[in-house]
Amino acid sequence: MDWQRTAVEEITGRLTDPDFPCVFSRNAFRKQLLRFVFVPDGGSDGIRHLAAALTEYVAxxxxxxxxxxxxxxxxxxxxxxxxxxxxxxxxxxxxxxxxQELHSVDPGPWPAGVARDPRSEAWSMCFDGMPLFCNMSNPGHRVRRSRNLGRSFVLVINPRERFDVFAGDTPSGRKVRANIRSRISRYDGVPHSPQLGSYGIGALEWHQYGLIEENAGRTDVCPFSPRTDAGTDTQRNS
Structure with missing residues (x-):
């Protein structure tokens, strides 16, 4: 389809720009590691298509x-x-x-050790037992250009653990995060979002999935609602 070709061209343009701040995305693109799934819409057929691709990816x-x-x-x-x-x-x-729709068709239980309440610093999106980080990039962004990959809404999905390995709360991880955030500020032309942080340490994951344009505090409520049958972690769910 034409929109698929256009989307790839637009994403390619972003990730081949040496100033694009996410060095991990640029590295993955350069080494042809990106896995694409094209989804026509957010209806039931689109969700099933995405869920099938995500199930394979998680495996x-x-x-x-x-x-x-x-x-x-x-x-x-x-x-x-x-x-x-x-x-x-x-x-x-x-x-x-x-x-939310992916969660409703999630074939696996909610993993132990991951809070189910997005208001907790220990929450992250999970699918088939794997904690994930989901970057929401979209054409609505005019200020946060680093979150605009073209005319399509794009979810860039990574396993949570990979951020912990490469950009976790370690001396090398903190150095990587500082570099990326400095690059974000230069690329966007504004200071990076104050919501950016490290998993489980003073920051909420859901804020970081979809960043607002303004550098301001947030009072909005996460719309994600966990399934009642998804299991619970009584020690980290508060």
């Missing part, structure tokens, strides 16, 4: 060898007309709809 990711050269992300690209509205808020609402 492969569980056998990851720990190398940066095999740390491929899943890039879920939606048709440009999948989202009703052109604002950042409309795209974020669509993104949370997609994650």
């Amino acid at each position: 492969e990711a569980k056998a990851w060898d720990g190398s940066l050269d095999t740390a491929y992300p899943l890039v879920a690209v939606f048709a440009p007309d999948a989202v009703a509205g052109d604002s950042v808020e409309a795209h974020h609402a669509f993104g949370w709809h997609v994650l």
Whole structure:
């Protein structure tokens, strides 16, 4: 389809720009590690298609060898007309709809050790037993250009553990994060979002999935609602 070709061209343009701040995405693109799935919409057929691709991706990711050269992300690209509205808020609402629907068809239990309440620093999106980080990039962003990959809404999905390995709360990880955030500020032309942080340490994951344009505090409530049958972690769910 034409929109798929256009989306790949636009993403390619971003990730071949030496100034694009996410060095991990640029490395994955350069080494042809990106896994693409094209999703026509957020309806039941689109969700089933994405869930099938995500199930396969998670199965492969569980056998990851720990190398940066095999740390491929899943890039879920939606048709440009999948989202009703052109604002950042409309795209974020669509993104949370997609994650909620994926959760409703999740074949696995919620993993132990991961909070189910997004208000907890220990929460992250999970699928088939794997904690994930889901970057919501969309064309509504005019200020945060680093979160705009073209005319399509895009979910860039990575296993949570890979951030812990390469950019965790270690001296080398903190150095990597500082470098990326400095690059974000230069690329966007504004200071990086104050919501950016490290998993489980003073930051909420869901804020970081979909960043707002303004450098301001947030009082909005995460729309994600865990299934009642998804299991619980009584020690880290508060």
